[in-house]
Amino acid sequence: MQLLLYGVLLTFVVFAALAVAFLRDILSAIIAFAGFSFGVAIVYILLRAPDVALTEAAVGAGVTTVLFLLAIVRTVRPGGDRLFERVAWGPAIIATGLVGVLLTTVRSLPTIGDPTSPVATSEITRYYLENAYPQTEVENVVTAILAAYRGFDTLGEAAVVLAAGLAVLVVLRKEVYV
Amino acid sequence: MIDLLTTHYNYVASILLFGIGLYVVMGSPNLVKKIIGMNIFQVGIFLFFVTTGYVDGGAPPVVGHGEETFVSPLPHVLILTAIVVGVSLTAVALALVIRIYDGYGSLDEDVIKEVQVDD
Structure with a gap:
């Protein structure tokens, strides 16, 4: 199902x-x-x-x-x-080549949902799941990591958004709003 | 090869998205569509990451409600950040496309190249 x-x-x-x-x-x-x-x-x-x-x-x-x-x-x-574009054969061949090469590597990945996969058994995953609530009192572990453990990462993300907003204004010559 | 579709279906799908995204970026002459292609490639990567964190029978990573097994929260956090950064990237790219259109009067890669040669 x-x-x-x-x-x-x-x-x-x-x-x-x-x-x-x-x-x-x-x-x-x-x-x-x-x-x-x-x-x-x-x-x-x-x-x-x-x-x-x-x-x-x-x-x-x-x-x-x-x-x-x-x-x-x-x-x-x-x-x-x-209605449709013509197929661009050069890029189509390159893209098919990329897909072919990457598909040969899929077999070496752990199966989906495998509880013994490296991500599921990793020390970091276990640490966050066990300590997120006692240390931050946030039930949602994703929120706890995003806002507490990796708070500076999120601050950097906010800086990226600010920089992007400023860049759009400058590129479109709307500096008067800055 | 077929057995991969029953055990690694999401990985196969994300690789197909890599291929489609690369094709659109390289093959489409229209600049806006190239940016859409870049977004498709990104989504392929997001799908790959979120899939690595999935555990059979795992609950969403919200603790304290009696579940025992959870999916890994770390890929989710990384992808949340990546989605927002991806949108910022798209916004700047589209602003540049609008300026290119103002300067050249076209979004077609080949037409822009011709105008550049004429100058």
């Missing part, structure tokens, strides 16, 4: 990505990308990562889509009647 659900969702995700790749109209591609992000968010829920799923749905499918729409409003959409 679980496997069937993954099968349906991952097929949807991959086909949505292919739609993004071959749809000629940018607006259609952006809408396909929003659907793709929502599909991935549901996969994250199946992987028991609700925080990541919420962020992906709000930021990946929401904010990113709005940014793309704002960008195409200020630029141009390619004209023409064709």
Whole structure:
């Protein structure tokens, strides 16, 4: 049952990505990308990562889509009647080569959900799960790590967002707002 | 090869997303679509990371409600940070694309190259 659900969702995700790749109209591609992000968010829920799923749905499918729409409003959409783009054979061969090479390495990864995998048995994982609540009194371990143990990392992230916001204003010559 | 689809399905999907993302970045002439391709590649990496933390029968990492096994919280934290940084990257890239459009009047890579040669 679980496997069937993954099968349906991952097929949807991959086909949505292919739609993004071959749809000629940018607006259609952006809408396909929003659907793709929502599909991935549901996969994250199946992987028991609700925080990541919420962020992906709000930021990946929401904010990113709005940014793309704002960008195409200020630029141009390619004209023409064709629904799909022509296949660019050179890049297609290179991408297929990359997929082929990486697929040969998949077999050496631990199976999905294996409780003896290096990540699941790692000292760090065990430490956070055992000590996060006694040390921080936050039940959600993801929040505890994000805001307490790795607080400086999150501060750096906030600095990146600030820098990006300033960069957008400067690039678009809106320095008056800075 | 087929057995990988039943045991490593998410890894196979994220590798396919790498391929599609690389194809869009390299093959699409449109600059906005190149940035969408970059986002697809990123999502492939996110999916790979979150999958590594999954444990069969594990609960979401919220402790104190009686569950015994949890999925690993660390990949989730790293990916939360990465998603936000990815959006910042997209915003700056799109701002640059808008300026390129203002300067060249086109988003098509080949047209921009021609205009550069003419200058």
